[in-house]
Amino acid sequence: MERKWWHDKVAYQIYPKSFLDTNGDGIGDLRGIISKLDYLKSLGIDIIWLSPIYKSPFVDQGYDISDYYAIAEEFGTMEEFDELLAEAKKRDMHIIMDLVINHCSDKHEWFQKALKDPDGEYADYFYFRKGKNGNPPSNYRSYFGGSCWEKVPGTDKYYLHMFAKEQPDLNWECEEMRQELYDMINWWLDKGLSGFRIDAIINIKKNLDFPDFEPDAEDGLAACYKMVESAEGVGELLEELKNNTFKKYDAFTVGEVFNMKPEELPEFIGENGHFSTIFDFCAQCLSDGEHGWYDAPKIDFDKWRKAILGSQLETEKYGFKANIIENHDEPRGASRFLPKHAQNPAGIKMLGTVSVLLRGIPFIYQGQEIGMQNAKWNSIDEYDDISTKDQYKAALAAGLSKEQALAACGRMSRDNARTPMQWDDSANAGFTTGTPWIKVNDNYDKINAKSQVDDPDSIFSCYKKLVQLRKDYPVFVDGKFTLLLEDDDNIFAYSRKNEEKTMIVVCNFFDKEIPMPLAKECEGMEVLISNYKDTSDMSVLRPYEARMYIR
DSSP, X not given: OOOOTTTTOOEEXXXXXXXXXXXXXXXXXXXHHHHTHHHHHHHTOOEEEEOOOEEOOOTTTTOSOSEEEEEOTTTOOHHHHXXXXXXXXXTTOEEEEEEOOSBOOTTSHHHHHHHHOTTSGGGGGBOEEEOBTTBOSSOEEOTTSSBSEEEOTTSSEEXXXXXXXXXOBBOTTOXXXXXXXXXXXXXXXXXXXXXXXXXXXXXXXXXXXXXXXXXXXXXXXXXXXXXXXXXXXXXXXXXXXXXXXXXXXXOEEEEOOXXXXXXXXXXXXXXXXXXXXXXXXXXXXXXXXXXXXXXXXXXXXXXXXXXXXXXXXXXXXXXXXXXXXXXXXXXXXXXXXXXXXXXXXXXXXXXXXXXXXXXXXXXXXXXXXXXXXXXXXXXXXXXXXXXXXXXXXXXXXXXXXXXXXXXXXXXXXXXXXXXXXXXXXXXXXXXXXXXXXXXXXXGGGTSOXXXXXXXXXXXXXXXXXXXXXXXXXXXXXXXXXXXXXXXXXXXXXXXXEOSSOEEEEEEEOXXXXXXXXXXXXXXXXXXXXXXXXXXXXXXXEOTTOEEEEEO
């Protein structure tokens, strides 16, 4: 595959609302991001992805955009954004933004015009459809619960929203609407943006018949993604999007892609794919419940290992995926993928070692580099997330007690990743001098950046070293991936090999000491990283020990 400018880069996701507040209003801001660029540079970050900072009513935390050309005043000004671009460029860092173009806010000018004239030009920017026998056009359940169809006031029509009712879906069959989006995207790229993370993009292609599906729950509705899976032709829209925007700028694009048909992978990330890369959610999908969070299974080590293996081997044929442990839509990886007894610095370093050294583009989420974990939630009222509140109701409706429903949300809520970044052990973890918009995790006095940055044995220092290894050795970019010890129930081990170097990662995922199973294969190799200070005895692997060998 032709080498691209982004192939050897490491990315970092910032959730601006929770990163750093500099004006005391309890909400993170652009000025806070600017002030921490040197922190990110010291970690070795090349690409910064900002979750939405556009003007928004914040029904879904900025994923409901009311003006694509404006910065939300909660975050700052366009002048500050330009300053961020300039300061990042000085440090040889790239900024990418969230691109939310499956839907917009119901406060967007387009939708407001559509409501005023449901038969006019702007109604075609959305999906306005007549109901059936006094009911919505079809029986789809939105991702946030309830019907996907909302009545257009004063008419017999409904509009489609696959997320909240305040997030009407944009009609990608409308050429005028598509061109407006392309103009907007190019405006940002002209500004100096290096690319985008593209939200919920597979949803842009609808089955325009909007057929009913067999209900999959007692509410009589069917999950809306079934309609998406029945649609054909999304690739044509994605190619048009790429050719009218990203391709002209050599932009880096990472797609949030669910419900892709397996055979379509090369079309998405191949040599001339729709995107530079897409996120690898294979591990996150292992805890999808059949009905919701309340019946989400615990992560099984063997299934987790096999999922990553399968994804790595499949992806290697065509291109690169973006590897994550957590993001703004997921609970904290340290709490999700590690058993309780491994949720400590050694276990968290081990998890990071496995992930960062895989083939693909590593994405580190804010706080992951210091081992932030899920918070303890005492009441549903402490949550802000619209999805969490829906899942809590779903759990109660399924017969769970309030305590059980709250426990399910505590394990899986997106708000676990949205608690403020833990900078130090001062009030509010150094995030704000005001009242934070969402609770601070109680463990900030023990887990914070200040205590780790200068500690050579910290989680931060481990991540810093892992990132540097990727820069020092091209084998981490182009090396072939091979799973080792596939039948060992305790070990996650793999190799990366190119013409110059061979690297082996070996990790003990259990709380017992075992003989080093790859002693012969690693003989004569140099240990470049370990999550234990004492590496004098190489004949055993201690509990949760991770090592990386190279020759």
